[in-house]
Amino acid sequence: MSFLFVIRGSDQGCRFEIRETVVSIGREMNNIFQLHDPEVSRKHAEIRKDNRQDIIYDLKSSNGLFVNGKRVQSTLLHSGDQIQIGRTLLLYTKTDSEEEGSSQGAVNVQIDSDAMDPAAAIIASVPKDEGTWLFESISEGLSEARQSPWLRKAKGHLKMMYHTALVVSQTLDTDRLLHRIIDLIFDWVHIDRACILLFENESKNLVPQVFRTRDTAESQSPMRISQTILDYVLNTEEGILTNDASLDDRWDPGASILADSIRDVICVPMQGRYGTIGVIYLDSFGTGESQEPDDPEKEQSRRFNRDHLKLMGAIAHQAALAVEDTRYYRGMLQAERLAAVGQTVAVLSHDIKNILQGITGGSFLIEKGLDEHNEELISQGWRIVQKNQGLISDMVLDMLALSKEREPAFSFGDINQIINDAVELMQGRVQPLEISLSWTPDDSIPAFCFDSKQMARAITNVLTNAIDAVAEQEEGKIEITSKLNEAFGRVEITIDDSGAGIPNEQKDQLFRPFQTTKKEQGTGLGLAVTQKILQEHNGNVRLTNSPLGGARFVLEIPLLISEGEAA
Numbered sequence: 001m002s003f004l005f006v007i008r009g010s011d012q013g014c015r016f017e018i019r020e021t022v023v024s025i026g027r028e029m030n031n032i033f034q035l036h037d038p039e040v041s042r043k044h045a046e047i048r049k050d051n052r053q054d055i056i057y058d059l060k061s062s063n064g065l066f067v068n069g070k071r072v073q074s075t076l077l078h079s080g081d082q083i084q085i086g087r088t089l090l091l092y093t094k095t096d097s098e099e100e101g102s103s104q105g106a107v108n109v110q111i112d113s114d115a116m117d118p119a120a121a122i123i124a125s126v127p128k129d130e131g132t133w134l135f136e137s138i139s140e141g142l143s144e145a146r147q148s149p150w151l152r153k154a155k156g157h158l159k160m161m162y163h164t165a166l167v168v169s170q171t172l173d174t175d176r177l178l179h180r181i182i183d184l185i186f187d188w189v190h191i192d193r194a195c196i197l198l199f200e201n202e203s204k205n206l207v208p209q210v211f212r213t214r215d216t217a218e219s220q221s222p223m224r225i226s227q228t229i230l231d232y233v234l235n236t237e238e239g240i241l242t243n244d245a246s247l248d249d250r251w252d253p254g255a256s257i258l259a260d261s262i263r264d265v266i267c268v269p270m271q272g273r274y275g276t277i278g279v280i281y282l283d284s285f286g287t288g289e290s291q292e293p294d295d296p297e298k299e300q301s302r303r304f305n306r307d308h309l310k311l312m313g314a315i316a317h318q319a320a321l322a323v324e325d326t327r328y329y330r331g332m333l334q335a336e337r338l339a340a341v342g343q344t345v346a347v348l349s350h351d352i353k354n355i356l357q358g359i360t361g362g363s364f365l366i367e368k369g370l371d372e373h374n375e376e377l378i379s380q381g382w383r384i385v386q387k388n389q390g391l392i393s394d395m396v397l398d399m400l401a402l403s404k405e406r407e408p409a410f411s412f413g414d415i416n417q418i419i420n421d422a423v424e425l426m427q428g429r430v431q432p433l434e435i436s437l438s439w440t441p442d443d444s445i446p447a448f449c450f451d452s453k454q455m456a457r458a459i460t461n462v463l464t465n466a467i468d469a470v471a472e473q474e475e476g477k478i479e480i481t482s483k484l485n486e487a488f489g490r491v492e493i494t495i496d497d498s499g500a501g502i503p504n505e506q507k508d509q510l511f512r513p514f515q516t517t518k519k520e521q522g523t524g525l526g527l528a529v530t531q532k533i534l535q536e537h538n539g540n541v542r543l544t545n546s547p548l549g550g551a552r553f554v555l556e557i558p559l560l561i562s563e564g565e566a567a
Contacts, residue, residue: 002094010090013331039086198278239268272320358388408451416441437477449560461526469499499550
């Protein structure tokens with residue numbers, strides 16, 4: 001199975017599964033994969049399957065087809081390839097086990113239980129919050145007198161890279177990430193101003209994201225950044241360092257860098273996996289001063305040097321990877337949301353269409369009965385309309401129950417009475433079908449706290465499923481029992497049916513929204529709503545095989561005998 005994932009461009013976050021033998025990509029609506037990018041041709045490219053491999057072809061497009069940065073007319077795609085079409089960057093992934101290099105055979109590893117005492121076997125351990133052990137061991141191994149300036153500087157830079165790695169691994173919010181990167185830079189290098197600029201998704205313009213000055217008074221005035229420096233860094237994809245801009249003939253004498261009397265500048269590109277996403281720009285009006293805590297010469301004035309440049313380049317690369325991961329994560333979430341919305345709309349549209357057809361049919365009978373003064377037709381049509389009104393009402397209530405977070409309205413009640421009411425409600429359905437419905441209550445269950453309205457809905461949902469499961473059997477059976485489980489402090493409601501049961505491969509997915517075994521008859525919301533209601537009560541619903549041959553659903557409700565416990 002292979003996919004295309006848009007990681008940059010107007011359709012960022014869109015995910016497309018390559019199923020057809022030929023997949024067309026372009027701007028027109030009749031393409032299998034449409035891209036809303038003005039620089040994409042109407043028919044830009046095609047992916048064709050050849051012996052379970054995907055080959056991409058350029059269809060004489062205006063702006064060309066690029067794979068991994070190289071312009072191609074056609075090429076075989078491998079998992080991880082980056083496809084550039086116009087301004088849109090796509091990631092090609094393949095999960096097929098036959099992908100070249102992915103087949104490694106079975107892993108011959110077995111985990112055995114043993115009687116070894118871990119306390120006696122373990123000789124040392126490192127707590128999770130002591131990740132700086134490397135630096136502590138360096139300090140312990142070498143006394144301050146024996147540490148050379150180079151070693152102290154290397155240890156300081158290593159420590160900063162460690163803290164940078166921690167920062168980028170602990171947040172998925174781009175804005176917070178960039179602010180923490182700026183804070184780290186100010187802690188370790190004496191600078192006057194710093195700014196991080198990122199490219200906009202829709203254009204190639206650099207947009208300032210984070211700006212900070214050491215002097216709070218200076219933060220009120222705008223920071224002017226040399227366009228000449230930015231262009232030089234982006235064109236060469238190299239970081240630059242200048243210690244005296246007025247003597248550097250690369251910069252325009254009238255540029256802002258000279259007008260602001262800036263002496264020291266570091267500007268490095270933020271290069272990630274898929275290209276340059278922005279720059280980090282630092283400058284100083286005077287001298288750079290080392291702030292590394294282990295450096296005894298930290299009070300001495302020092303200019304920016306190549307070590308600072310290399311350090312900033314490494315930090316910029318780490319930050320770029322983190323920003324890309326954050327964008328990829330957001331894109332995946334957006335793709336999942338869009339997929340869920342699409343699935344919801346498709347299912348609801350289908351079900352609502354069927355209900356509307358039923359209402360239309362009932363309305364036709366009512367209208368015909370009125371014309372002919374036939375009360376039997378009017379009554380028949382009205383029953384059909386009522387039935388479909390009930391279906392759409394149940395669907396709306398299920399959707400609200402799934403989408404809305406709510407606290408149960410706890411009150412003391414008799415759970416046996418709730419079950420009894422549900423059984424009586426269903427008698428009208430089971431009698432015409434000649435289904436045997438038996439109900440055995442446990443009279444030892446005391447009154448306890450639960451949401452009676454929601455619990456009645458959960459029981460009715462499971463009971464309705466049981467009736468549907470045995471509806472076509474000649475001698476269908478449904479058995480309901482309640483039981484007080486004092487050992488676990490809960491009440492258990494068991495509903496057994498003699499239906500066909502639930503296949504093992506479907507059991508794990510049965511409680512997901514829109515998963516149903518009823519085909520055209522169900523929406524797949526009932527069991528999802530039931531599970532949500534039980535979870536809101538801090539309970540659970542279990543599915544096992546029934547002694548009657550079908551499915552057994554067990555609803556477990558905590559026995560809360562006081563309002564304090566319920567709260």
